[in-house]
Amino acid sequence: MDAVREEEEHEVVIVGGGIGGLATALALHRKGLRSVVYERSESLRAEGSAITILRNGWRALDQLGVGDVLRDKAILVQGGQGIWVDxxxxxxxxxxxxxxxxxxxxxxxxxALADALPPETVRFGYKVVAVTMDPENMFPTLTLNNGSSIRAKVLIGCDGSNSVVADFLGIKPTRLFALCSVRGLTSYPNGHVFSPELVRIKRDRVMVGRIPVDNNLVYWFVSVPLSWLDRKFPDDPELIRKLTTKITEGFPSDAVEMIEGSDLDSLSITHLRYHAPWEMLVGRFRRGPITVAGDAMHAMGPFLGQGGSAALEDAVVLARNLGRKIASLSPYERGKEIMTDKIGQAFDQYVEERRMRMVRLATQAYLTGLILGSPPMSITKFIAVIIMAILFRDRNEHAKFDCGNL
Ligand SMILES: Cc1cc2nc3c(=O)[nH]c(=O)nc-3n(C[C@H](O)[C@H](O)[C@H](O)COP(=O)(O)OP(=O)(O)OC[C@H]3O[C@@H](n4cnc5c(N)ncnc54)[C@H](O)[C@@H]3O)c2cc1C
Incomplete structure (x- = not known):
């Protein structure tokens, strides 16, 4: 933990140093705006082992200036296939x-995101436990776990699906899908034999997915109905692996061997969460100079592989609007309450630009989650399939989105 004075003051504070928080700090930095990120972990946190980035995400990464560094780290994925074991x-x-x-x-x-930031942008080991707003000048104050306070002119909550900033804004808490996901990586030092595609293998109500990162490393996930597991998830990676091996009995041998040979420290198990799409349609995502981005705004489950890319898009759109507005302020205005109004306008534009994009993504992800999580032949599944067919004729439309230039 770096030292924080009793009460510090910053122009722009970001809560959370995950994909959304780091991308937002980087986008602001590229627009000439300095920010400070408060992250509760003691170091960079990368839970979940791997992440698929589709073309809309690559567009955003290029705007952030880190696309090319990252292209060298993973092979191109060229399609997908489903295998129905039953x-x-x-x-x-x-x-x-x-x-x-x-x-x-x-x-x-x-x-890559953190390395592109100015030194000391991220302060590790600080959990934000409360947010308040000065009723006079609307400036936010954050209380940290060590009792100290941070005053800010602008506050952006990128603190994930259990966000303290979203809570302050009155955003409804996330809900739970009836599904869990186990994720892991398996290394093949002599190379693997898998084609460069996403393969989903389904048996009964369990699905195993795999996708190569490069020629020696494969990312896999297993989605399983909650009702198949004990409520208490194991933390111990050895137990996660044992449980997953048991759940996937009867799957093709290459899938079973992949799970048995997984890297223990890459394993995690997650109960999947989402913000209800209908609440996003009307939700209030800005109060004074405070807003949210990433999962704090739109947690949506992993079914489209878009939550992380949507957080990258948020970063670009937010920084574009904020940068434009701040650039238009005189030095006098920058120090005064009038700034709060202008920041508010920039955040309203940001929310306006993002709202329908989020609602569509979240609706498609929600319907997919319902279809996967419902028992076969159930009425819920039947209705979800029909709505999906009506609203999302082109199932891949979501990846064609362009968040525009920074
Ligand atoms: C099983 C699964 C698979 C997924 N697969 C994909 C995929 O393939 N492609 C894709 O695009 N997306 C995927 N996603 C979604 C993606 O992981 C999320 O959308 C993305 O991580 C959101 O980033 P974020 O920064 O908003 O939130 P997070 O990644 O949750 O980061 C939040 C950060 O804030 C910190 N924090 C939280 N509270 C506080 C606090 N009070 N004070 C200080 N710090 C705090 C946390 O420690 C964390 O570092 C998947 C999600 C799941 C669950």
Missing amino acids: EGNQQQPIPFPGGEARCLKRSDLIK
């Missing part, structure tokens, strides 16, 4: 967006 290992192509898609180690992504 139907005699029947194979079918599955919708997979065209254009650039790669699966990155999360640590590579986080590191």
Whole structure:
């Protein structure tokens, strides 16, 4: 933990140093705006082992100036196929967006974003426990876990699906899907034999997905109905591996061997969460000079592989609007309350630009989660399939989005 004075003051404070927080700090930095990120972990945190970035995410990474560094870290993914074990290992192509898609180690992504920031932008080991706002000048104050306070002119909450900033804004808490996901990496020092595609293998109500990161490393995930597990998830990686091996009994041998041979320190198990899409449609995402980005605004489950890319898009759109507004302020205005109004206007534009994008992504992800999590032949599943067919004729439309220039 770096030393923090009793009460510090900063222009722009970001809570959370995950993908969203680091990308937002970097986007602001590229617009000439300095920010400070408060992250509760003691070092860069990359839980979840790997992440698929589709072409909309690569566009955002290019705007942030780290696309090319990251392209060297992962091979191109060229399509997808589904295998249905219950139907005699029947194979079918599955919708997979065209254009650039790669699966990155999360640590590579986080590191590339952090390395591009000015030194000491991220303060590790500080958990924000409360947010308040001065009723006179609307400036936010954050209380940290060590009892000290931070005053800011601008506050951006990138603190994930259990966000203290979202809570301050009155955003409804995330809900739980009836699904859990186990994620891990398996190393093949002599190279693996898998094709460069996303493969989903389904048996009963369990799905195993795999996608190569490079020629020696494969990312995999297993989604399983919550009702199949004990409520208490194991923390011990050895137990996670044992549990996952048991759940995937009867799957093709290469999938079982991949899980048995996984790197223990890459394993994690997560109960999947989401913000209800209908609440996003009307939600208030800005109060005074305070807003949110990433999962704090739109947690959506992993089914489209878009939550992280959407956080990168948020960063670009937020910094574009904030940069434009701050550039238009006179030096006199920058120090005064009038700034709070202008920041508020910039954040309203940001929310306006993002709202329908989030609602569409979250709706498609929500319907996919319902379809995967509901028992076969259930009425819920039937209705979700019909709504999906009506609203999302092109299942890959989501990856064609362009967040524009920084
Ligand atoms: C199983 C699974 C698979 C996924 N796969 C993909 C994928 O393939 N592609 C994709 O694009 N997305 C994927 N996602 C979604 C993606 O992981 C998230 O959307 C993304 O990580 C959101 O980033 P974030 O920075 O908003 O939040 P987070 O990654 O949750 O980061 C929040 C950060 O804030 C910190 N923090 C939290 N509270 C505080 C506090 N009070 N004070 C200080 N710091 C705090 C945390 O320590 C953390 O570092 C997946 C998600 C899951 C669950």
